Amino acid sequence: ETGVTQTPRHLVMGMTNKKSLKCEQHLGHNAMYWYKQSAKKPLELMFVYNFKEQTENNSVPSRFSPECPNSSHLFLHLHTLQPEDSALYLCASSQDDTSGSNTQYFGPGTRLTVL
Amino acid sequence: GQNIDQPTEMTATEGAIVQINCTYQTSGFNGLFWYQQHAGEAPTFLSYNVLDGLEEKGRFSSFLSRSKGYSYLLLKELQMKDSASYLCAVRDSNYQLIWGAGTKLIIKP
Numbered sequence: 001e002t003g004v005t006q007t008p009r010h011l012v013m014g015m016t017n018k019k020s021l022k023c024e025q026h027l028g029h030n031a032m033y034w035y036k037q038s039a040k041k042p043l044e045l046m047f048v049y050n051f052k053e054q055t056e057n058n059s060v061p062s063r064f065s066p067e068c069p070n071s072s073h074l075f076l077h078l079h080t081l082q083p084e085d086s087a088l089y090l091c092a093s094s095q096d097d098t099s100g101s102n103t104q105y106f107g108p109g110t111r112l113t114v115l
Numbered sequence: 116g117q118n119i120d121q122p123t124e125m126t127a128t129e130g131a132i133v134q135i136n137c138t139y140q141t142s143g144f145n146g147l148f149w150y151q152q153h154a155g156e157a158p159t160f161l162s163y164n165v166l167d168g169l170e171e172k173g174r175f176s177s178f179l180s181r182s183k184g185y186s187y188l189l190l191k192e193l194q195m196k197d198s199a200s201y202l203c204a205v206r207d208s209n210y211q212l213i214w215g216a217g218t219k220l221i222i223k224p
Contacts, residue, residue, distance in 0.1 A: 002157055040217075042213075043202070043204075043214040045211065045212070056211070097210060098210055100206055101146060101163055103160050106158045106159070108155075109157065111155075
């Protein structure tokens with residue numbers, strides 16, 4: 001247990017569905033991250049929130065919409081996804097995102113399959 | 116562009132020693148991380164290097180040479196549970212983590 005939980009662990013959805021991924025951290029951190037992990041590819045940073053403010057959006061398509069209501073919770077809203085969006089979506093948190101030694105702690109991920 | 120290179124897959128024998136290399140080219144450097152990720156699980160933090168040299172933590176050690184843009188993770192007395200992917204990541208001048216694709220380590224009895 002890393003102190004970061006994600007639900008659901010597995011999700012299968014059609015291209016016309018709308019779903020949301022949830023992440024919660026119990027570490028008292030101020031920064032939260034969404035990553036996409038595809039097989040044999042580097043982790044792709046999608047969004048960063050620092051003190052509830054979005055500080056990074058790495059050219060992510062608008063069919064992915066993040067929400068950070070407070071420092072402990074992070075959501076990723078999904079709509080009209082494509083089959084190539086199938087991947088493992090990882091949430092992480094850290095004390096903040098401005099220090100070199102800041103360690104990111106990851107949740108177990110949501111395995112998403114888009115049909 | 117920014118780039119992290121590490122071998123795709125390595126095989127080693129239980130009880131042996133294995134070294135996983137990572138080379139990087141990034142815009143700036145604010146530290147290098149190693150993570151372990153078992154299949155279907157979260158990446159977990161192993162080590163952080165920001166100064167040149169060797170950091171030892173039990174069976175695992177991590178080395179950094181900033182002038183060469185090079186790091187390695189050394190695993191000693193390998194156990195079957197060490198079978199996992201090992202991810203190298205560098206924090207650049209903007210404090211973003213740049214990730215390698217990971218090295219899948221297979222341990223054989």
